[in-house]
Structures are given as C-alpha cells and as structure tokens.
Amino acid sequence: xxxxxxxVCERGSSNLKQADIAGKSGDYPVYGASxxxxxxxxxxxxxxxxxxxxDGAGIGRAMLLPAESSVIGxxxxxxxxxxxxxxxxxxxxKHMHLEKYFSGATIPHIxxxxxxxxxxxxxxxxxxxxxxxxxxxxxxxxxxxxxxxxKMDELIKxxxxxxxxxxxxxxxxxxxxxxxxxxxxxxxMTTDYEKYxxxxxxxxxxxxxxxxxxxGYRTVREDGIISGKYIFTPQHIIxxxxxxxxxxxxxxxxxxxxxxxxxPILPNSQNCNxxxxxxxxxxxYFLEYILQFSSRxxxxxxxxxxxxxxxxxxxxxxxQNQFAVFVEQVNKSKAAIQKSLDEAQLLFDSLMxxxxx
Numbered sequence: 607x608x609x610x611x612x613x614v615c616e617r618g619s620s621n622l623k624q625a626d627i628a629g630k631s632g633d634y635p636v637y638g639a640s641x642x643x644x645x646x647x648x649x650x651x652x653x654x655x656x657x658x659x660x661d662g663a664g665i666g667r668a669m670l671l672p673a674e675s676s677v678i679g680x681x682x683x684x685x686x687x688x689x690x691x692x693x694x695x696x697x698x699x700k701h702m703h704l705e706k707y708f709s710g711a712t713i714p715h716i717x718x719x720x721x722x723x724x725x726x727x728x729x730x731x732x733x734x735x736x737x738x739x740x741x742x743x744x745x746x747x748x749x750x751x752x753x754x755x756x757k758m759d760e761l762i763k764x765x766x767x768x769x770x771x772x773x774x775x776x777x778x779x780x781x782x783x784x785x786x787x788x789x790x791x792x793x794x795m796t797t798d799y800e801k802y803x804x805x806x807x808x809x810x811x812x813x814x815x816x817x818x819x820x821x822g823y824r825t826v827r828e829d830g831i832i833s834g835k836y837i838f839t840p841q842h843i844i845x846x847x848x849x850x851x852x853x854x855x856x857x858x859x860x861x862x863x864x865x866x867x868x869x870p871i872l873p874n875s876q877n878c879n880x881x882x883x884x885x886x887x888x889x890x891y892f893l894e895y896i897l898q899f900s901s902r903x904x905x906x907x908x909x910x911x912x913x914x915x916x917x918x919x920x921x922x923x924x925x926q927n928q929f930a931v932f933v934e935q936v937n938k939s940k941a942a943i944q945k946s947l948d949e950a951q952l953l954f955d956s957l958m959x960x961x962x963x
Contacts, residue, residue: 618683
C-alpha cells in the first residue's frame with residue numbers, strides 16, 4: 607500500500623556538536639555526515655534508526671545506524687515505527703534522494719516538513735524482510751567489486767615501487783633528469799570548431815580524480831564551445847592544472863580537444879613511456895612537488911613553467927615498457943570488474959524502483 611514517510615517514522619533531533627565528542631570515551635558511538643566520529647558514555651537512541659544529513663556537505667544522504675548510538679546536530683533522526691523495519695526504512699529514504707529538497711545557498715539544509723509527505727510502497731513485515739535480504743545481497747556484490755577495483759589500483763602502485771623504487775629516495779639510483787628531457791607541454795590550440803565538431807571534448811570535470819578515468823564527456827558540437835581548446839591524441843597525457851590536489855591525470859585512447867584548464871603533455875617516446883609518466887604524476891612524489899605552487903590563490907592552479915620545472919628519476923625505457931604491459935593487463939581485468947559492477951548497480955537501481963517506486 608502507498609504511505610507517506612511521516613506515516614512510518616518520527617523525526618528526532620540532536621544538539622550534540624562534534625566538539626562535544628573530542629577527548630571523550632565510552633561504549634557508545636556517535637556519527638556525523640562523514641560517518642563514525644568517536645565514542646561517549648551515553649547514547650540518544652536505544653534502537654536502530656535512520657539518520658539523514660540535514661546541513662552542509664552530503665545533504666540528504668541516509669545512514670542506517672545501530673542501537674545505543676547518537677548523531678551530531680547536522681544530522682536528522684528518522685525513528686522507525688513498528689510498521690517498518692529500520693533496514694527497509696533506510697532503503698526507502700535512500701531511494702527518495704532527499705537532497706532535492708535543499709534550500710539555502712551558503713549552507714544548504716533540508717527540513718523534515720518538506721519531505722515528510724514523500725510517498726512509497728509499504729510492504730508487510732515479512733515482505734520487508736525479503737526485500738531487505740535481496741537488496742543487501744546486491745549491495746554486497748557492489749561493495750565486493752568496488753574493493754576489487756581498489757585492490758587492482760594498489761597492485762599497480764606496488765608493481766611501480768617494485769620495479770622503480772620510491773622516486774623520492776631513488777634507491778635504485780636512476781639518473782634524475784628535468785621535465786624537458788622526457789616530455790613537453792603541447793600547446794597546439796585550435797578555434798576551428800567546425801573541423802573538430804565531432805571530436806570528444808574533455809573538460810576537467812570529465813577526469814576522475816586519482817584514477818584519471820574519463821567519464822561523461824561530450825563532443826565539441828554538443829558542448830557548444832566558443833574559446834580556444836588544446837588538441838590531443840592517444841600519445842598525450844591530459845593533466846588538469848586546476849586544483850592539482852585532485853590529481854587528475856588522464857590517458858586518452860582517442861583524438862580530441864581538451865579544456866584550456868588542462869595541459870596535453872606529450873612524453874618523449876625515445877626515453878619515456880606515457881603510462882609510466884602518468885603513474886609517476888599520480889604519485890606522492892609529483893604531488894609533493896606540484897602542491898607547493900598551488901596554495902597561493904582562491905582557485906589553486908599551476909602553470910606551464912611550474913610543471914616544466916619538475917625533475918624525476920628516469921629508469922631505462924625497457925623497464926618502463928615492461929611496467930606499461932603489466933598496467934594494460936591489469937586494466938583489462940579492471941574493465942571486466944567494472945562491467946560487472948555496472949550491471950550490479952543497474953540491478954540494484956532497478957530493484958529499488960520496483961520495490962519503492
């Protein structure tokens with residue numbers, strides 16, 4: 607039957623602040639928007655409940671939290687009534703995407719009064735158990751695939767250190783050379799939007815932080831670009847010069863144009879493999895170097911001169927190529943895992959719609 611959210615839960619509030627938790631200890635956990643904060647010697651809720659982020663970053667995100675615990679004041683308690691299981695309520699609220707109710711520009715917030723009339727399908731308790739069990743199993747598959755992808759990335763980092771050592775300490779005594787010896791920043795820019803209309807256009811928002819994966823990009827025509835863009839090829843690395851702490855280093859497999867907020871970097875194929883260089887640029891060694899230049903403005907960024915000032919131990923090309931082959935093999939495995947992850951996520955979303963839509 608169709609019910610409203612307010613029919614199955616009661617609103618609760620907390621006056622706890624994160625500062626109230628500092629230095630405290632006890633048997634009872636306290637949670638905030640980012641998760642577990644610490645333990646105290648009291649609790650506000652005796653039974654399991656759902657908490658929703660009601661202020662600031664992550665607004666609308668739901669958490670299923672255990673009995674004998676508390677949340678801080680930026681969270682909203684949703685206390686389940688006897689007609690609904692806490693786990694079922696959690697999935698219901700997750701499906702509702704409560705962030706759509708936000709108001710306020712400086713510090714966004716949501717109020718229970720705005721979303722309490724959201725409707726959903728409420729099953730009987732036996733069916734709720736079945737629904738929760740099914741969704742848990744699919745979520746378990748999703749989490750497993752995500753962990754596998756993380757392990758694959760760790761494997762690449764471990765192999766890098768095994769072959770080349772820590773670039774900072776350079777235990778293998780590779781010759782340290784300037785950027786100009788192994789790569790160049792390619793400033794080939796165009797405003798010929800007709801010629802390149804069907805080429806992919808890579809904005810820095812299309813580059814995933816840390817991994818460099820390219821997502822959600824469109825063509826030059828679709829984006830209706832009106833300013834100069836850099837031309838890149840599958841031989842380039844695309845490096846975002848804005849907010850370098852996000853570590854956006856991409857390896858395109860196609861020709862295209864990229865935002866002027868990024869630099870196409872062309873490795874010298876005579877002595878530098880681009881997969882090796884991209885991995886080095888994602889390392890703490892490069893980050894430590896580049897971040898010293900990015901803290902002086904409201905919008906942190908680095909320029910051509912600063913990137914070109916980078917020096918790096920350069921191993922033999924043969925060893926770099928050996929590493930690149932290993933990375934390509936790992937990436938094939940990652941692609942298969944990602945496909946399985948996407949399918950599991952699609953199944954989860956479909957089930958959520960089927961159960962609660």
